[in-house]
Each structure stands twice: as structure tokens, then as C-alpha cells.
Amino acid sequence: AQKITQTQPGMFVQEKEAVTLDCTYDTSDPSYGLFWYKQPSSGEMIFLIYQGSYDQQNATEGRYSLNFQKARKSANLVISASQLGDSAMYFCAMREVGGKLIFGQGTELSVKP
Amino acid sequence: DAGVTQSPTHLIKTRGQQVTLRCSPKSGHDTVSWYQQALGQGPQFIFQYYEEEERQRGNFPDRFSGHQFPNYSSELNVNALLLGDSALYLCASGSSLFRGPYNEQFFGPGTRLTVL
Numbered sequence: 001a002q003k004i005t006q007t008q009p010g011m012f013v014q015e016k017e018a019v020t021l022d023c024t025y026d027t028s029d030p031s032y033g034l035f036w037y038k039q040p041s042s043g044e045m046i047f048l049i050y051q052g053s054y055d056q057q058n059a060t061e062g063r064y065s066l067n068f069q070k071a072r073k074s075a076n077l078v079i080s081a082s083q084l085g086d087s088a089m090y091f092c093a094m095r096e097v098g099g100k101l102i103f104g105q106g107t108e109l110s111v112k113p
Numbered sequence: 114d115a116g117v118t119q120s121p122t123h124l125i126k127t128r129g130q131q132v133t134l135r136c137s138p139k140s141g142h143d144t145v146s147w148y149q150q151a152l153g154q155g156p157q158f159i160f161q162y163y164e165e166e167e168r169q170r171g172n173f174p175d176r177f178s179g180h181q182f183p184n185y186s187s188e189l190n191v192n193a194l195l196l197g198d199s200a201l202y203l204c205a206s207g208s209s210l211f212r213g214p215y216n217e218q219f220f221g222p223g224t225r226l227t228v229l
Binding site for chain 1: 171
């Protein structure tokens, strides 16, 4: 069965520093996609970055990058130069072709000034 | 271009009642998925609608049902509410044109349901 695991319930980072949020996944399907979402206290899910299972290079979107290690089945999110507005819940999710999104438990990131 | 909209924003019901939540997808999208997010948890997939039919369903009882209208908007109905149904209900829309794993789901702001 497909599964997403986020082992860090909470993380702290100093403003302007980089932080890595961990995500491991399990699937038997060779074709899948990995997503990271940010969820502020308002509740909306904001798409951050996507990595396809066949993508050769790690995805990057501005200050967000995804450290994709396929053999280890990990897809860690790296946020560079953290800002106070980055404080939120972060969810890793996976989708197989045509399928539903499967979410992890989330990591609460707090950015300290 | 309006994004995904959901109504109502908040809702309070009592056990045993029935509730209907509504979702309008992003312009150009034709699929709608519903997720339940309990406090402190990640969202759980309820079901997905496409061409007015339920296409995929998660591990939720039959008390949870839905509908999609010709304009692609959707409703989520929950009957015989339980205390455990208290959650944030998220609607996400996408396009059936994208068949691969990359089919970005645009989420609405959610409806917070409290069951007393």
C-alpha cells in the first residue's frame, strides 16, 4: 500500500537559515508524483513543488528545492533563507497515475526571528 | 480567474444531523476531489468526481456521499453525523486532460465542520 511518512512533528529554524523537512514514501508503482504543500493556520493548502518519479533532476521552485533520492524513497523539502512567513504546516504527498493524493502527517515549521 | 471556492466557511451541527458542503472548481477544471482533515492530521481522500460520477473512493463509510453537477461544481453530503466527523473538509480541483502523476490539485480554503 502507498504510504507517506513525515517523522518530524515540529521543526524550528532561525530566520534566514535553511531547513530540511523529511519525507519518505512507499509505493510499488514505477510512475508516481511527489508533492509538497504548505498549510498556514487559515487552512488552505498551497502547492509548493512537484517531483516526478522519472525526473532526472531535483525540482526547484524559488527558495524551495526537493532532494529526491529514489533508491532511498525519500523526497525531502529544503527551504533556503527562511522567512517568518514560512511558519506553517508542511505536508508531503504522493500520487500515482490518475490516483488520489496520499498525505503524510505533516511537519509544523516555526521560524524564529 | 477565481480559484476553488467552498461554502460555507464554518458549520456547526449536532450528532445525527445531515450536512451538505459545496465546492466550485477552478475555471477550466473538471475533476473535483474531497478530503477530510482531522485536527493534527494530514488530509484523507474521501472521493473524486469526474463527468458527474464518483470515480475513486477512499476508506469512508456510505454516510459520505457526493454529487457533481454539469457545471463541474460538487457537493459533499454526510448523513448521521458523528462527533468524529468534526474536521476541515477540503475540496481540490484538477483537469482530466493531465493523465500522468502530475495533475496539480488546486485546493479550496476548506469548510470547518464541528459536530456537537
